[in-house]
Amino acid sequence: MEYRHLFWALVPILWLLPSLGWLKMAAWKATAAALFLAAAISLLVFDMPAVHAGGALLEGILLALFPIIWVVVSALFVYRISVASGGMETIRHMLMGLSPDRRMQTLVIAFAFGGFLEAVAGFGTAVAIPAGIMIAMGFEPLLAAVVCLIANTIPVAFGVLGVPVVTLAQVTGMQSGPLSIYTALQLIPLVLVLPVGLVAMTTGSLKAVRGVALPAVLAGAVFGAAQLLVAWRLGPEMPAVIGSICAMLFLVGWARWRPVKDVWRFPGEAADAVRHEKTPRPQILRAWSPFLLVLLLIVVTRAVPFLVPLLARPPFTVHLQTYYGSGGKALAFPLAASGGTLRFISAVVGGMIQRLPPRRIVGVFAETLRISWKSILTILCIVAMAKLMGYSGMVACIAAAFAMTGPLFPFLSPFIGALGTFLTGSDTSSNVLFGGLQKTTAQNLSLSTDWMVAANASGATAGKMISPQSISIAASSTGLSGREGELLRRTLPWCVAYVAVMGVIVWLGAKFLT
Secondary structure, rough: OOOHHHHHHHHHHHHHHHHHHHHOOOOOHHHHHHHHHHHHHHHHHHOOOOOHHHHHHHHHHHHHHHHHHHHHHHHHHHHHHHHHHHHHHHHHHHHHHHOOHHHHHHHHHHHHHHHHHHOOOOOOOHHHHHHHHHHHOOOOOOHHHHHHHHHEEEEEEEEHHHHHHHHHHHOOOHHHHHHHHHHHHHHHHHHHHHHHHHHHHHHOHHHHHHHHHHHHHHHHHHHHHHHHHHHOOOOOOHHHHHHHHHHHHHHHHHHHHHHOOOOOOOOOOOOOOOOOOOOOOOHHHHHHHHHHHHHHHHHHHHOOOOOOHHOOOOEEEEEEEOOOOOOOOOOEEOOOOOOHHHHHHHHHHHHHHHOOOOHHHHHHHHHHHHHHHHHHHHHHHHHHHHHHHHOOOOOHHHHHHHHHOHHHHHHHHHHHHHHHHHHOHHHHHHHHHHHHHHHHHHHOOOOOOHHHHHHHHHHHHHHHHHHHHHHHHHHHOOOOOOOOOHHHHHHHHHHHHHHHHHHHHHHHHHHHHH
C-alpha cells in the first residue's frame, strides 16, 4: 500500500470533519466540496478515466434520486399531511392522556412514539415532536431534549422506511435480507437496556426505575423481537415501524390494564398536573390513517405471492447502467414497489381521509419539496462521492489500511459507522460513506461481510444522538438555543458507552461467524 495514495484517499472524508464540525459549514456546501475533491483526486491521483468518472457520478445521482431521496421526501410528505390535517395534534393529545406516571410517559413518548416518528418521517421529527409533547406535559426542557436525543438511536438503523439498509445494500452490491437480519440482531441487546436507561435519566435514580422496570424491559423486548421478525420476513422497510408500533401498543395496554400503583412525579408536582379528556376513536383512526396505509401497502406488496414477481418486472421495475468500468453493473429501480411510491400514495389517500382538499394536498407536497432542497443536495453529493471513491479504488486503499488493525477491526467497525452519522447527521449517509469500506476490509480479513457491513448501520445509530444536526434540532425545538454544548456534554458519555457495547457485540459475532 502506497501511503501517498492513502493520504489522498482520505482527503474527502477528512475535509468533512473540520467543515461540518468546526467551520459549521452547511452540509450541502461541505459535501459538494467533498465531491469536487473526490472527483479531482480520482482523476489526478488514481488515474480514473474521465468517462468512467462521469459514469460513476451519474450512477450516484440516479441512486440518490431513487430510491433514497424519493423515500425521504415522501416520508416527510406523510408527516406534513398529518400536521396539516390536525392528525398529529390528535395523536399528541391521545398520548398525553395515557398515564400520570412520568416514567411511563417517557417510555411511551420518547421511546415508542419517538421511534415511530423516526421510522416513518425522520428529519428530526423523532426529537422535536416528542420533546415538545414532554415539555407541554411539564418535563424540564433540557431533560426532555436529552432523553429524546438518546431515545433516537435504535430506530435510526431502519428509519424512514428502511432507507439506510436499502441504500447500504445498493452501494455495496449486497442482499438487503441478510443485512436487515444482522442489523436487527446486533441492536437487540441495546434495545433491552435503552428503555431502562431513559427512565433512569428521567428520575435521576436507579431506585425509581423499579416501579416500571418490567414494562420497560418488556417494551424493549417487544420492539427488538418485532423488528427482528419483520426484518427476517419482510426486509428492511418496516422493522422499525412495526417494532415501535408493537412497543407502543404494549405500553398503552400496560398503562390501561396494569396502571402503576405508586405514581412517580417530579418533586413538588401536584397530583393533577396533567389531565386530558379522552379522544374519540374515529378521530384517532383518521389521525393514524396515513401511517396505517403505509403499513398496509408495504405488507401487501411484499407478502402477496403474485405481486412480488410482477412488480419486479418492467414497466414496474427499470434496469439502467451508466458505469461500464470494472465492477459496473445495471441497477434496478423498483418504481411501483418503492417505499417512496407507496408512502406518497398513503399521504394522498390519508390526506383525503382526513378531509384535506386536493389543492391543499398539492400545496403540502410543494412545501415539502421547498424545505427539503438542502437535504436533497446533500444526499446527491454524498452518494455521488461514495460511488467515485468506490470505483476509483480510493475505498480499497483505505480498507487496506484498516485491515492492518487485524482482530481489532470488528470492535472498531461500529465506531466508523458512528463517525459517519456524527459527520453527516444521517445513518443513510454514513452507510453510503463507509459501507464499501466495511465490506472491503471484511473481505481482506476473511470476516463475514454481511455481519461487518451491518455493523456500520448498527454503529451509525450511536452517532445520531451527538451529531450537530440532531443537537441543533433538539435545542431549537425545546427553546435551548445557545445551550448546544450542554446537550452535547450530556449525551456524549451515553454515545461512547453505546458504541463501545456495540463494538463488543460485533466483535463477538465476528468470531462466531468467521
